[in-house]
Amino acid sequence: MMGRTMFIDPGRCIGCQACVSACRECDSHRGKSMIHLDYTDEGSSVASLPTVCMHCEDPVAPCAEVCPADAILVTADGVVQQADTTRCIGCANCVNACPFGVPKIDLQAKLQMKCNLCYDRTAYGLAPMCATVCPTGALFYGTVEELQAERPGVQVADTFVFGESEVRTGVAMVVPAERVQWPVPGGLPVVEINGKDVRR
């Protein structure tokens, strides 16, 4: 972080899946969506949050590190690209390595696919499709200053703790201002919504 990047704000997500539909429209993987939406507490709340590739920075891209075919390239600007189709052998190592559950395997084609931050758009200064359309701004693309100008007092986190290991990512999450937790445990930054503790 923190040039222009993606910010995820679960407090704004309305679960509409505009991001999922928009992702299908991206020319680099037209017809397939690389986003998934989680419903965090089905049955008692309507809360939802989207997961895009977090573009891990440290350790740099576990998916790329474990790829035996060197198919996943990380560009100098920190974007973890989807697997190069001429190299990918469809072994699914990346799927197992990713702490956020992002890469997918097309079993028939034996090819990996994942969010590449709409490189065909961001390289030209446009926001990724999902963040462009997200009606609520739950997905926001820009700099942290731009985000804070639009949402006074907003706090973000880019470090997640999984047991013993810490992962610092290129994509950041908005965390409740009054309960900033840094780093964020378990990869789930939301601990409280409107005064209600939402941890299990």
Add this chain to the structure above:
Amino acid sequence: MTADPRAADGRTVLPLDPSLAPPGTRGFRDAGGIPADQWHADQNGETLVPTHCCFCGVQCGMYLRVDRGGKVFGVEPRNHDINRMRLCPKGINAYQQVNHPDRLTAPLMRRSRDEELREVSWDEALDFTVSEIRRIQQEHGRDAFGVLGGASLFSEKTYLVGKFARVALKTRHVDYNGRLCMVSAAGANKLAFNIDRAGNPFSDILLTDCLLLAGANVGECFPVLTQYVWGARDRGATLIVVDPRETAVARTADIHVALKSGTDSAFFNAVLHVVVEEGLTDEAYLADHVTGWEEVKANVAQYPPSRAAEICGIPAEQVVQVARAFARAPKAMAFHARGIEHHTQGVENCLSVINLCAATGHIGKPGAGYGTLTGQGNGQGGREHGQKADLLPGGRSILNEEHRRQICEIWGIEESELPAAGTSMMEMVWQMQRREIRGLIGICNNPFVSLPNYAVVKEGYDTTEFHAQFDFFLSETAANAHVVFPVTIWAEDEGVMANAEARVVKHNKAQEPPAGVRTDTWVMCELARRLGAGEKFAFDGSREVFDELRRASAGTIIDYSGITYERLEETGGIAWPCPSTDHPGTPRLFEDGRTYHADGKIHMQVVEWHPPADPYDDAHPMTLTTGRTVAHFLSGNQTRRLGALVEQTPRPWAEVHPSHGFRNGEPVRVVTRRGSEVFPALVTEAIRPDTVFIPYHWPVPTAANALTIDALDPRSKIPEYKVCACRIEHAGAIDEVPAPPVAPGHVAYPETQVSRTDPLPPTAPQGRGTSERS
């Protein structure tokens, strides 16, 4: 190509691989999302046509991507100031309708309902229609033939529907499906302000200190508006949501009043009671700007919070909290939608909200005012120019002699020839049942799914001797017709719509219609010509109709005379009234403190709460309420055919509280006095224990509207979709979701033309998607 923004933080930037930019949109991207010359974005043949979404009343701006061959093949978000690039899933997928394999491409016809529909020539379909109109009108009088229009049509076309019915058919029976949408709000606004539109633009939401959303599921029905709602919240505004369900905006509200459906006016009366008790009224405003306050004040004295708590099934403190938050805020706004409008006291519910705004002086200021959120794209514009039973163009009353004379002059007919007021959409169906209306033309509506009490609707349509329907897909209603005219889809014609802010926006033509398809304008004019009224319908296209509409609205409150296509293209939309071409339009009403009544005052109205039409008893102790889901639009005729939206929400469900003992996905039978149907249960704490919710976008046997009651508000004639007495039971098997009908000779579209027996419930109460379900 401007410098890569990533270079700013000092990283090495890879040289750009030009192949990363797909052909076509390169120019668009180089310019940061604005096409170089507005229309032609690129060097490779792809064009971006600026237009708006065809669906809801937000009217988001979008570009349609058109390939070298002139076909629409995609969408690009557009930085229009309504939506600022945002789109909801319906908007993103809308373009897929344009060249969908289910599109009707030839007229369909049958002489009796025993035959199958078959493709025929335009001449044959038009001749048969004209001969049936003549026969029915000769045998049974002119009023035996009716017309039902739609609020998804451009305003030019809705203007033509009204003129066609009254001038070509000379029948008084014309109405439209906006009757099912927001006529309660229209009625209340007319009574209180004598103007039928929202008071403030969406952008005022960002300026308010307290936002009250009543019966408005913004997250699913107007998703792009949430950016304004969240924007207000970011700036510290208090958010109040009044809704029996915990919707996505209710989830984050400061106060969520989960009241029982059908008790809204009791609640708002009680809120006003507390405002009065605590001395929070704006007395200076009331003294100068309002009539009827003393009566309203005396009436709300009968509604202490304890009484509201009992009627509405909520804690009494919430009434006090809402009253204080709304009245003490320096600026407050109230928005409502179908949740309080779909009632036998829909008009009264809206009036009770207006009373609250008026008594606290929250009217006519930046960040203070009221509005209604229109469900259909042209829900606002669709009723302004004479498609509604009692209205003439410019919102003139058909009962007013002066107004009648003015319009007859423009139309070139004698006043004696102009028919009287007709009846509303549901009443017309009852008349069809009674054989008072024997022939019908329906234009882009689907009452088989959208009207309440399906059995009555089916019987009404089955009883008609002749029924023609205009549509671009074979809807459930069209499948029942004698003649189906294949007409253009929104992207194949130009025209205007007025969104929920009363901002008129222009839609542009992105592709030529498929061979065999004509514009609705052409079909109406051709029918008029064959009926002998050709000289009054000599329109070449939308532009000419719009010019007549502008003249017909001049001097009225709904004045479009200063709005031109050119101005709309330059400005991105103009709110009416706009009386001259140098007038900027009127985004915010009442800024000078005057309403459109002759005395310039708000006419406050006494509202007495009364129970809903369908009484509760031991066999029907619970409330059935209906509504929309984010992936589908109205009767689903359009969205039930789009793969991504079908995948997102493949079938309806019954949302029930865990206290009833159902497991997720278990079959639950919902029984009302009209019938019963089985749905998978979606078990969630986000709904009141005494309430069941079913989304209404599907036909029988999974149609919410087979269960709803056809009781109407006496003033607005809107049906009471939001409250029916019901009970729920365990059931054996879940009803199949029928595939949308396909015209003869068309191939079923594999992704959507399958019936769904999948018994799994949706994954979650909001979004309700199936994506990524493993």
